[in-house]
Amino acid sequence: MLAYATEHKIPVTALGRGSNLLIRDGGIRGIVFCLCQPAFSSIVVDGCRLDCGAGAKLKLVAVTARQAGIAGLEFLEGIPGSVGGALRMNAGAMGAWTFQAVESVRVMSREGVARDLPASQIPSKYRSCPLLLDHFALRAVLKGEPSSSQEILARMNAYSRKRWESQPAQPSAGCIFKNPATIPAGKLIDELGLKGLRVGGAAVSDVHGNFIVNQGGATSTDVLALIEEVRSRVRASRGLELETEVEILGEDIGCS
Template sequence: MKSTLQLSPEPVDDVINQAALHAEVISDLFRDFSIALPKDTLVHRDEPLARRTTLRVGGPADLWVEPSSENALTSVLELCALRRVPWFVLGRGSNLLIRDGGFRGVVISLAHGHFSRIERVEDRLEVGAGARLKTLAVEARRMGLTGLEFLEGIPGSVGGALRMNAGAMGAWMFDRVERMRCMSPEGVIRDLPVAEIEVSYRSCPLLRTHLALGATLRTHSGAVEDIRRQMDTYSRKRWDSQPNQPSAGCTFKNPSPELPAGRLIDELGLKGTRVGDAMVSDVHANFFVNLGEARASDVLALIELVRTRARQARGVELETEVEILGED
């Protein structure tokens, strides 16, 4: 999720003045963080985001912060609000396209161990938003709990999977959620039963404005060997049909259940199409891969090229599943 602040683009002198003003505000905020946040909360300046995303493109964030507790997270949000600095939360960066100019503001990561717990309570799992989906699936298997096998190959975090209502192999994240704990931009924590949470295909709209802190997931007891076999089957299916190169997963949402975006792009003959080092995968046409030196601008141009062809040839308006953030 993210907060927004629009900087006026015109005229040139104003832009320069605003940039100088912004740099000053960021320095002040960095000082605020150093004073107010606990010592085990990590704060970096000018953090390159390309290495924080699976697509490996994008410029730096002004500030990167990993709060070590919910109180520290609340302080981060309060200080950002006081200085009117935008922020967004980044999980494992596997559904993100950060523009080449990076993000003017604060990127919050819940990578600290405080947000990564995975605890069994009877047949349920209490999981933190920072936990990796792979770790969650493997831990559930170790505990003999079935129902989360489909998460194994999704390279995201619990928080990102809640925001995106991630899904695979016919299951969705929110199929398994019993409760979700989240924080408002003002730092207010709520623990909501799933019945009170609106969800849809690849979206949990509440998390456009709120941060997910964690969730209670429903599972069932199962035999470890059966769970392992199911995960192996899913894994084989996945790696037979998706490229083993840097990407952000599926670029577009499926226009309809009958028309997967990958099939549409394949039918348009666009597999292998390149802009710079960004390429429509020749394994799965909805994956756009980075062949090594791609820039965000290359990926964005490729997205536009494919959207235009889909519109012109088939009258289909493709909507990105990948979230695009930052400035050029």
């Protein structure tokens, strides 16, 4: 399929579980495939390693690691996505991020050629893995260290409590902006009094300024307009250019 699509210049998009993703109201052109099927979602424990399919749920990876007495993956418990998405975004939480735990990744090129790469050959940075802009992650081996399940569970519970206390329960696409070097995006938005700012059914969360929540009937167009309004106000007030962390895909309605 990938070779055919490349030959005929058909766009191909891989999706995970939809976390940290905003699809424009006109949808995605070309071929869209999802790696969340059972064949791509297995988790196999081998010592202190977990061989995980790209479609495996991060919460299940964290729970499996806990049950096996493998520490270091607790932070994944609160990220509502898949292994493939976490690799693509170098997702992180609680001061840790995905590629800290990666030993190797199986990737496939857009021509359909698969290969295994050690993490040392995969450059990654804050909320980004450049290789996965033009390759698809199929599997990853994650590595932790031995610990007691009770200690791991205690950390997971502490992370969960912190998350519920600091993040909105309303529907959202996750954190909207990357943190600038000098100040967390949520704190910056709060300082500018932008919590509660609204466009249509989309609003900046009153709980955490770096979340835009759906208050009912919000469209992607609403969310995108609100993103640009926040960026404009931050630019005018602080001279900072906020970069989006949420992945934005697709086309506006009416595009051809």
